[in-house]
Amino acid sequence: MSAAHVLSQHFERVLLVDRDGQDVAHERQGVPQVDHLHVLMRRGWLAFNELFQGIGEELIRAGAAEVDWGTNCYWVGRFGAFPRPPSDITSRLCSRRLLEKTVRARLASNPRIELVEHFEAETFRWDSSRSRLLAVKARDGRDLEASLFVDASGRNGPFRSKAVLEKVDARASYATCVVRIPHAERLPFRQAYVQVCAPHHLRGGGINPIEDGFHLAMMVGAGHEMPPGDKEGFLDYARSLRDPCVAQVLSEAEFVGPIRCFRRMAGTRVLRPAFQADNLVTVGDALCALNPVYGQGMTVSLLSALELGRQLAQEGRTSQKRFNELVAGPWLTAAGEDLRVPGCTLENVSVRERLTMRFNSILGDRVMLRATFDPDAHQRAMRVLHMVDPPSALLPLALPRVG
Ligand SMILES: Cc1cc2nc3c(=O)[nH]c(=O)nc-3n(C[C@H](O)[C@H](O)[C@H](O)COP(=O)(O)OP(=O)(O)OC[C@H]3O[C@@H](n4cnc5c(N)ncnc54)[C@H](O)[C@@H]3O)c2cc1C
Structure with missing residues (x-):
């Protein structure tokens, strides 16, 4: 479109x-x-507004939720929860x-x-x-x-x-449901995300605001993990995540509509x-x-x-x-990242590309480790994840410090 x-x-x-x-x-x-x-990354949000003038305001009027990916987002990455200073990485969710x-x-x-x-x-x-x-x-x-x-x-x-x-093919899959969270304004975050971090953590999940006061709850799986499509299974899966944030919110949530699964990702x-x-x-x-x-x-x-x-x-x-x-x-x-999932299959991917992917993952881990404990590194990593800055902006964070 x-x-x-x-x-x-x-x-x-x-x-x-x-x-x-x-x-x-x-x-x-x-x-x-x-x-x-x-979710629309910050760069996507900017491009969207550049392409369709005034569409951001239209979405806000239609109820899209504003999110600062620094302060509003409780994100559990590979090495723990990221810091949450206010940031300029904002977008709208709907x-x-x-x-x-x-x-x-x-x-x-x-x-x-x-x-x-x-x-x-x-x-x-x-x-x-x-x-x-x-x-x-x-x-x-x-x-x-x-x-x-x-x-x-x-x-x-x-x-x-x-x-x-x-x-x-890391056999990634989703299960998603619209939920209503009582007193969502009292939560300590607007969105929460427990990331899949292969090879050890193949389950993930999150909760994100959308329009009309609803939230989307989603469970993610990779490799042999596949989030279930029934409510009890969904809640059990949430409870099994390595951080309780999503399960705690869901324990009070009203499930609105069916749980939908997506398996071919x-x-x-x-x-x-x-x-x-x-x-x-x-x-x-x-x-x-x-x-x-x-x-x-x-x-x-x-x-x-x-x-x-x-x-x-x-x-x-x-x-x-x-x-x-x-x-x-x-x-x-x-x-x-997919390559790290046990059992991930590859077709027609050159050896050179595989090596580049592996090398990127090693550098990526160094960046994420620093981003977990250093708010400035986190801000810089977010700018790259949101495609505002090119990946090369992370090289100073990924390379060992000399002196
Ligand atoms: C489960 C899931 C979750 C996702 N979450 C995110 C996310 O959080 N953030 C994000 O940025 N992206 C996400 N994506 C990716 C996102 O959906 C796509 O990248 C994006 O929609 C691509 O846009 P597109 O216009 O290329 O294709 P699409 O949006 O898929 O549109 C394709 C269009 O082509 C039409 N079409 C298909 N076949 C034919 C045909 N034979 N003849 C005529 N018309 C046809 C379809 O009806 C459709 O209108 C997700 C994808 C999946 C599967």
Whole structure:
């Protein structure tokens, strides 16, 4: 959707095709993760506001909760709870459905964007030289012609099954439920998170505010750990975490609605695409679906939309290369952590990449150790986790101090 918005600044007519209908209140087959926690990293929040002016205020009016990831967040990392000084790493939390609804309303009022619902893209039609695409074809036989195609069809998009993918599968899984917490304002934090830290701690969980005074409770598992989908099992799982913060909150919470599970969360990245053409770019999860535990996916998609706008404004054309570069860092970070999970399986990941991931993990541990005991190091680590600063900003924290 953010790519369509950007395209409308450069083209008179943009067709936004979706296999689902517009009504985000209902089941989303194309976005099965819609009911799970979707935090927007600080960089993503900034990009979101840059792309859609005033949308931050709109979300606040709709009830999105403000969070300072320093002082409001009780986060138990690998070496214990992080310090909680006030920080400039702030963003808003709300449900994924509210995010989508707000963006869709913007797109619906954009006269250059035409929403084509229930169009399940299946393949493309080529020109005679097979270097340019002419049309996208739907499963039901319809086809739509265009001069430029942006594939943002997500982690289950139709063209991925024909592509060669790199895959890192730590068998991560979620169970999520909307809860109401009595007197949430009296809690010593706004959000709490007990992180999965492989290889020893394969269970994690958290509690996060969303709109309308509700919270999303989530349990996370990796490797052989899989959070259950029934209430008793969910509460038992929360009690088994290495910090009691989430279980204590949940003991008083009212469970609203069903517990939803998500099991297919392997990280996958397109190594060789099914289609390559001068007028096709692949972005977002369609290009690189990260293990969502690291909360980077939407931020990467929003940054890709900004990059698309930059390419069209400055170069008048698109190039896949820069989108590939954009996902490289988040991919290494997420896959590097996944690699530590016992039984994690890899497909098509080069030896060089594996070594880089392992090396990053070692440096990452040094950073997290310092961030646990040093508020300044914590602030710097948060800026990188939230993709505000590049990972290189952490090197001084990761390298041994001399003298
Ligand atoms: C359980 C879970 C939790 C997550 N939590 C977070 C989080 O906390 N923070 C975060 O930043 N990210 C999170 N993510 C990742 C986030 O959901 C994605 O990174 C983000 O939605 C990617 O956006 P996208 O536009 O590339 O794809 P999507 O948002 O998946 O959108 C794809 C679109 O393509 C449509 N589509 C699919 N197939 C077709 C077809 N054949 N024809 C036409 N249309 C089609 C779909 O209907 C959908 O509208 C999570 C993911 C999962 C699985």
